[in-house]
Amino acid sequence: MGKRWIGIDLGGTSMKLGLVDSHGNTVLEMEKPTLAQEGVDGVIGRMVSHARELAKEAGLRWADVAGVGVGLPGFLDVKAGVVKQLTNLGWHEEVPIRRLLEEAWQIPVKIDNDANVAALGEAWCGAGAGVDDVVCITLGTGVGGGLILDGQLLHGRYGFAGEVGHMTIDPEGHPCNCGMRGCLETISSATGMVRMANEAIAAGRSTVLADVEKVGTKEIFAAAAAGDAVALEVKKRAIDALAQAMSALSVVLNPARFIIGGGVSYAGEALIQPLREAYAKRTQPNARQGVDVVLAQLGNRAGYIGAAGLLARERK
Amino acid sequence: MGKRWIGIDLGGTSMKLGLVDSHGNTVLEMEKPTLAQEGVDGVIGRMVSHARELAKEAGLRWADVAGVGVGLPGFLDVKAGVVKQLTNLGWHEEVPIRRLLEEAWQIPVKIDNDANVAALGEAWCGAGAGVDDVVCITLGTGVGGGLILDGQLLHGRYGFAGEVGHMTIDPEGHPCNCGMRGCLETISSATGMVRMANEAIAAGRSTVLADVEKVGTKEIFAAAAAGDAVALEVKKRAIDALAQAMSALSVVLNPARFIIGGGVSYAGEALIQPLREAYAKRTQPNARQGVDVVLAQLGNRAGYIGAAGLLARERK
Known part of the structure; x- marks a missing residue:
């Protein structure tokens, strides 16, 4: 079996998670409520556990997941891996989300904004493939x-x-x-x-x-x-x-x-x-x-x- | 002495040539007529000899010139190093100018259009430095x-x-x-x-x-x-x-x-x-x-x- 990655598209009301292979084909996906009212720690905790559930349901050990990418709806410092503001979720303080997720998962994490990851998805293996x-x-x-x-x-x-x-x-x-x-x-x-x-x-x-x-x-x-x-x-x-x-x-x-x-x-x-x-x-x-x-x-x-x-x- | 490069900015009426160091500082420059009426071979021959003159006047052997970049006023295939059309000079046929210049000079050549090289000049060591x-x-x-x-x-x-x-x-x-x-x-x-x-x-x-x-x-x-x-x-x-x-x-x-x-x-x-x-x-x-x-x-x-x-x- 080739490598597997997880992508998370975090929205104001729900988060979509998908396990994909190295060609961007979906192995398994799930959608879960964001519950933004539970605050930064609640939402991050839910991302951490849902990603582990996804891997488990797909029959993978966590160690078999090569990394997680996260699309976030707001203003980010992409290189630093830091959220500046996610208005839809009521996050108005800086959140070093990449570091927090890497500490929880112990695998590489990257972030980018939601419009960019959607564009990258289409460019990689949708209408822009090749x-x-x-x-x-x-x-x-x-x-x-x-x-x-x-x-x-x-x-x-x-x-x-x-x-x-x-x-x-x-x-x-x-x-x-x-x-x-x-x-x-x-x-x-x-x-x-x-x-x-x-x-x-x-x-x-x-x-x-x-x-x-x-x-x-x-x-x-x-x-x-x-x-x-x-x-x-x-x-x-x-x-x-x-x-x-x-x-x-x-x-x-x-x-x-x-x-x-x-x-x-x-x-x-x-x-x-x-x-x-x-x-x-x-x-x-x-x-x-x-x-x-x-x-x-x-x-x-x-x-x-x-x-x-x-x-x-x-x-x- | 560090490496030296030559840049040529070819225009419809004149060509500007400059010998620069690795920081983009000009060591010596000259301006010569393009004489577009002499056609593709004439203009290319003039570029070849003026570049050699420039190196010589600066006291360099040709072997001390690390490469030549050329800015051209028209439509190019930059990657292939080919001119598609230079309307100002009356070049309407394809000219594999990079190959021709490399054969004449025996050093690396790159081409790009005049607006791009001017932008690169400013970005490299003019108003956009850093x-x-x-x-x-x-x-x-x-x-x-x-x-x-x-x-x-x-x-x-x-x-x-x-x-x-x-x-x-x-x-x-x-x-x-x-x-x-x-x-x-x-x-x-x-x-x-x-x-x-x-x-x-x-x-x-x-x-x-x-x-x-x-x-x-x-x-x-x-x-x-x-x-x-x-x-x-x-x-x-x-x-x-x-x-x-x-x-x-x-x-x-x-x-x-x-x-x-x-x-x-x-x-x-x-x-x-x-x-x-x-x-x-x-x-x-x-x-x-x-x-x-x-x-x-x-x-x-x-x-x-x-x-x-x-x-x-x-x-x-």
């Missing part, structure tokens, strides 16, 4: 991003690289949680699309969405497919903004592939086909030559797979 | 860029990375040479600034620039300093567009430093001070924390110094 220069964009409640350049995750000087959701699309646009205005996230996230639809409803525009109890991106894509003018507008605006950001990313980074994931991407071809067209229209021919725009493949397993990949993936 | 994550932006006839991330030049999948001049600022804006509209280059280059000033003059706007025989950025900055409304508008538009691009580059790459070079940057503090303010205003606080915006230091020596640095610079 490609060295990949931009992953996650369209969910917000818009996240992760950059794999020349086969390596890009962190930037202070760890903020890859925040494509905060590229400014409309300097006079809607306020963003980040404190600026008109970020990509305010337009192309699920939150942004739903807000634009609700604004049109509030303005008295005629749309089938006015009769929907709770508008989501699924309803918006369905209404657009049925020819609803408001839904078509919202969809076009979200796709155009994303294409504009991808155009800038292409001239700056010249990636070989864009991978689009997150809840909004479950729209599939109804999203990706018009996105390819808008991207081609907006992007300088040299910069887009040979560039693919594809859907993510790993769904919510990308996080733990990429977290394991922090250690398991073979370096070039 | 900093690992640097974005260089050159404001001249066009707007060029070079990215040093984690200490390495970024090329992207097909070698087009770093083309920050072709980030779209205004999708409905002025046509760009690249075939798109409203690229940063159409607004913040010398060409763009002069065009905007001439448009205002043609529209009959009152401005001291109307009495200038040939408007350049020097005249625009001087008129702005004297309070001329048109010049102030042109300057503000150029700086705002650049700040908008830098904001996007900050959230995507999170560099530690922006270095602004090229002809327009000779305006010095009159450019850099309002640019710092516009950048701070437009950029998300986390992404700009600890980020400097500084002027380039090496002037037109950056090219040959960075070209030499392709071989001479110590890898991390």
Whole structure:
């Protein structure tokens, strides 16, 4: 049997754990509640014991696990292995999480943020397998991003690289949680699309969405497919903004592939086909030559797979 | 005596050659005409003999030169060492220039494009010395860029990375040479600034620039300093567009430093001070924390110094 690694994708409400082999194939996975209200020690204690359970259920001795990678939803010092802040979990103090986990497990641990590990998962053995220069964009409640350049995750000087959701699309646009205005996230996230639809409803525009109890991106894509003018507008605006950001990313980074994931991407071809067209229209021919725009493949397993990949993936 | 390298910055009208030491200090430099009309063989023959002359004038035997780096103004396959096209020189066929030069000189040769070697020069021993994550932006006839991330030049999948001049600022804006509209280059280059000033003059706007025989950025900055409304508008538009691009580059790459070079940057503090303010205003606080915006230091020596640095610079 080859080596085995564990990846943990820690979220505000649940943690996903997966045992993977050296190709990123999942041997066994589990999902457990985070119980953030039990504080730093409680959450770390639960990570420690659930990882041991996972190995045991898979019939492994703990000594057979080569290492654990952890994806964390917040602001980290990746090199130092320290959490600076995990707002979703209410962690506002510094936590030397890598050291604490290594002491508990006695095997190597690496950490990175959730968007980066999800991108690494897709790049390693999902929609980016075999490609060295990949931009992953996650369209969910917000818009996240992760950059794999020349086969390596890009962190930037202070760890903020890859925040494509905060590229400014409309300097006079809607306020963003980040404190600026008109970020990509305010337009192309699920939150942004739903807000634009609700604004049109509030303005008295005629749309089938006015009769929907709770508008989501699924309803918006369905209404657009049925020819609803408001839904078509919202969809076009979200796709155009994303294409504009991808155009800038292409001239700056010249990636070989864009991978689009997150809840909004479950729209599939109804999203990706018009996105390819808008991207081609907006992007300088040299910069887009040979560039693919594809859907993510790993769904919510990308996080733990990429977290394991922090250690398991073979370096070039 | 330590090792010596030669860098060559090949331009459409002249080539600059420099002999540098292992810290990038210039031992001796020379400038010679390119004479592009003599074709590929003529230009390459001239590079070969001028490099030998440079070593000889510095009192070195050719065997004492450790290698030659060459910056070329066009489209290259850097890894293969092949020119695809150098439009300025009228080279439209593929030229295996690295092999040809290595055969002539019998020492190692590396090539890269002119914007990249200039960026590498500044990052190695100019305004970016000691900093690992640097974005260089050159404001001249066009707007060029070079990215040093984690200490390495970024090329992207097909070698087009770093083309920050072709980030779209205004999708409905002025046509760009690249075939798109409203690229940063159409607004913040010398060409763009002069065009905007001439448009205002043609529209009959009152401005001291109307009495200038040939408007350049020097005249625009001087008129702005004297309070001329048109010049102030042109300057503000150029700086705002650049700040908008830098904001996007900050959230995507999170560099530690922006270095602004090229002809327009000779305006010095009159450019850099309002640019710092516009950048701070437009950029998300986390992404700009600890980020400097500084002027380039090496002037037109950056090219040959960075070209030499392709071989001479110590890898991390």
